[in-house]
Amino acid sequence: MEGFFGGRTIVLLISDCEERRQALQRTLSLWGPCVALSPSQSSREIDESRSLLVVDLDLSGRKSIETARAALAPYRLAGAPCIFLLRDMSSRCQMQANALGATDILPADIPVTVLLDKIGLMLAPPDRPGPSAALQQRFVAASAALSDLMDAAERGDGLPVEAIDDSVEAVNRAADGGDLDGWLDMVWRHDDATYQHCLLVSGLVAAFAQRIGFREADRRLMTEAAVLHDIGKARIPLDILRKPGKLTPAEHEIMNQHPQIGHDMLVAQGGFAPAVLTAVLSHHEYLDGSGYPHGLAGDHIPDPVRIITICDVYAALIERRSYKPPMSPAEAYAVLVAMGEKLDLDLVRVFGEIMLDASIARLGRYGAHVSKRGTDTAA
Numbered sequence: 001m002e003g004f005f006g007g008r009t010i011v012l013l014i015s016d017c018e019e020r021r022q023a024l025q026r027t028l029s030l031w032g033p034c035v036a037l038s039p040s041q042s043s044r045e046i047d048e049s050r051s052l053l054v055v056d057l058d059l060s061g062r063k064s065i066e067t068a069r070a071a072l073a074p075y076r077l078a079g080a081p082c083i084f085l086l087r088d089m090s091s092r093c094q095m096q097a098n099a100l101g102a103t104d105i106l107p108a109d110i111p112v113t114v115l116l117d118k119i120g121l122m123l124a125p126p127d128r129p130g131p132s133a134a135l136q137q138r139f140v141a142a143s144a145a146l147s148d149l150m151d152a153a154e155r156g157d158g159l160p161v162e163a164i165d166d167s168v169e170a171v172n173r174a175a176d177g178g179d180l181d182g183w184l185d186m187v188w189r190h191d192d193a194t195y196q197h198c199l200l201v202s203g204l205v206a207a208f209a210q211r212i213g214f215r216e217a218d219r220r221l222m223t224e225a226a227v228l229h230d231i232g233k234a235r236i237p238l239d240i241l242r243k244p245g246k247l248t249p250a251e252h253e254i255m256n257q258h259p260q261i262g263h264d265m266l267v268a269q270g271g272f273a274p275a276v277l278t279a280v281l282s283h284h285e286y287l288d289g290s291g292y293p294h295g296l297a298g299d300h301i302p303d304p305v306r307i308i309t310i311c312d313v314y315a316a317l318i319e320r321r322s323y324k325p326p327m328s329p330a331e332a333y334a335v336l337v338a339m340g341e342k343l344d345l346d347l348v349r350v351f352g353e354i355m356l357d358a359s360i361a362r363l364g365r366y367g368a369h370v371s372k373r374g375t376d377t378a379a
């Protein structure tokens with residue numbers, strides 16, 4: 001397996017339950033592209049040499065075991081690690097899983113964070129220094145909480161307050177460690193663009209708030225605003241949100257409603273701090289009045305919003321998108337500076353220092369591997 005820093009690791013998921021298949025696919029894309037198949041689709045050709053197999057199949061009866069054996073036959077000899085998620089942990093089922101090639105057996109109702117952590121450790125390349133285990137655990141916790149949050153937002157349910165708190169706590173404690181660079185490394189592995197963006201902006205904002213010495217309560221609010229800033233996108237039609245190309249003016253108009261939609265979702269639910277509501281509503285406003293939705297200018301845009309806007313613009317530039325290659329950090333920073341009066345230049349300068357420190361840390365850790373980041377994740 002080439003691992004994270006070289007080629008893209010593929011997680012192959014085979015599940016006989018459609019609902020679980022969708023939820024697991026989303027969860028597993030934390031560590032790279034995840035292909036999800038039903039047992040009848042599973043003989044499709046795939047590059048086994050770079051796969052981690054996750055099997056979520058019923059093994060309780062003779063017929064279901066036969067189905068599982070047939071589904072897994074193409075992968076048995078490939079030697080890829082194979083995790084079985086068992087709904088029945090009886091010794092009989094565990095024996096069947098072993099006979100089918102399990103390298104790990106876990107209960108199907110295992111907490112998502114434990115599963116992701118385990119997979120992260122299985123995939124970690126042994127020959128290169130990666131982010132610390134503590135940072136990885138925080139990243140996994142933030143991603144799992146985010147998953148609950150986004151699922152609820154898409155279903156139209158109330159946003160789970162506990163998931164918001166958990167993600168904020170995980171991101172802020174990760175920022176305490178000062179390893180923004182390690183955080184970015186893990187963000188690049190995530191294959192879901194929405195999660196990637198949210199984790200990236202949250203990590204940048206948390207690092208910013210820590211750097212300029214905000215009090216803990218203010219850091220929490222800043223990071224909460226960053227976690228929630230694009231929550232309104234959960235209500236934007238998927239064909240616009242995931243369009244593999246540039247949006248038409250009419251589609252832009254719909255997309256640009258997301259700050260107002262997000263703000264209204266939070267107001268309707270209640271319990272969110274005014275600073276968070278303002279940031280969600282105004283994160284696309286520019287100081288020269290050229291932003292949206294209200295064309296606010298200057299003093300009408302508070303500092304926390306200005307910080308989130310800088311991190312949001314920067315994140316969008318360095319992310320991979322289907323219609324453009326990712327920019328290098330230096331190019332993206334130059335774009336921020338060139339935006340002139342739109343952004344708060346004093347804050348842009350502080351942001352530059354934070355990013356410079358992260359690149360220096362990267363050079364120290366990865367040496368010659370530094371140039372690989374950004375290009376190997378391009379869509």
Ligand SMILES: [Fe+2]
Pocket residue numbers: 229230258259283284
């Ligand atoms: Fe946005």
Ligand SMILES: [Fe+2]
Pocket residue numbers: 197201229230312
């Ligand atoms: Fe955003």
